[in-house]
Amino acid sequence: MSTLFLIATPIGNLEDISARALRTLQEVSLIAAEDTRHTGKLLKHFEIDTQLTSYYEHNKLHKLENILEALTRGDVALVSDAGTPALNDPGYELVRAVLNAGHEVSPIPGPSAPVAALVASGLPTDRFLYLGYLARKTTDRKRQISEVAAQPYTLIFLETPHRLVAALDDLLSGLGDRQIAVARELTKRFEEIFRGPISEAAAYFGTAPPRGEITLVIAGASLELEKWSPEQLQAAIEAGIARGAATSQLAKDLATHSGWPRRKIYNWIIDLRDEA
Numbered sequence: 069m070s071t072l073f074l075i076a077t078p079i080g081n082l083e084d085i086s087a088r089a090l091r092t093l094q095e096v097s098l099i100a101a102e103d104t105r106h107t108g109k110l111l112k113h114f115e116i117d118t119q120l121t122s123y124y125e126h127n128k129l130h131k132l133e134n135i136l137e138a139l140t141r142g143d144v145a146l147v148s149d150a151g152t153p154a155l156n157d158p159g160y161e162l163v164r165a166v167l168n169a170g171h172e173v174s175p176i177p178g179p180s181a182p183v184a185a186l187v188a189s190g191l192p193t194d195r196f197l198y199l200g201y202l203a204r205k206t207t208d209r210k211r212q213i214s215e216v217a218a219q220p221y222t223l224i225f226l227e228t229p230h231r232l233v234a235a236l237d238d239l240l241s242g243l244g245d246r247q248i249a250v251a252r253e254l255t256k257r258f259e260e261i262f263r264g265p266i267s268e269a270a271a272y273f274g275t276a277p278p279r280g281e282i283t284l285v286i287a288g289a290s291l292e293l294e295k296w297s298p299e300q301l302q303a304a305i306e307a308g309i310a311r312g313a314a315t316s317q318l319a320k321d322l323a324t325h326s327g328w329p330r331r332k333i334y335n336w337i338i339d340l341r342d343e344a
Contacts, residue, residue: 076178244325
């Protein structure tokens with residue numbers, strides 16, 4: 069039986085592709101690509117002329133039979149636009165179908181933005197949760213954050229530039245002022261990793277909206293709640309006021325994470341609103 073190779077491709081720097089990945093892309097009979105134009109540029113750079121076919125979110129079920137049929141004639145490679153295929157990209161359904169048809173599935177590991185951001189974050193790497201993209205809608209995003217707020221594991225999310233500031237505000241409200249690493253444009257010319265409290269990240273990116281792909285790595289919940297400093301609490305309150313959070317809900321959220329009494333926080337919020 070033939071093999072479906074899951075091939076990781078560069079997330080920015082072309083030098084990150086492996087020799088094995090290049091050899092396999094040359095040897096397979098077909099490459100299934102998320103975007104044939106994007107992958108075509110990669111293949112042209114390395115002088116590879118293997119046949120391409122598209123395989124993306126909106127045609128992935130339709131293309132299953134075509135790829136399974138191609139596997140009867142030879143090996144096939146699956147690639148995404150960048151990084152490891154089947155992680156936040158189409159691929160799961162294809163892998164299941166290929167295995168059910170009796171073919172082999174073999175990964176060729178390589179670049180991965182979540183792993184790259186994690187190991188460079190300065191946060192614990194022994195236990196982590198990769199959770200993909202944060203939800204687009206505020207209500208769904210807050211629910212998603214609340215579901216993992218008590219987890220002691222380092223949290224990894226993906227986010228888009230235009231939603232980053234709103235996401236940081238919701239993370240601050242839902243998780244407290246934890247340590248975060250905001251990694252963008254990894255392996256590229258303008259690579260940047262911001263490390264610090266969530267409140268400082270929100271202030272930094274609020275004045276300089278970022279570009280490029282973004283990965284968020286956030287400290288897990290402390291098993292023993294450490295009381296925030298007055299400065300940390302005030303920064304979180306001011307961020308909540310700025311995004312229009314209701315006084316009662318903001319006091320409740322911050323009391324959960326800060327170690328400060330809810331009534332004390334409530335009065336503090338009222339005082340700051342009055343001053344404003």
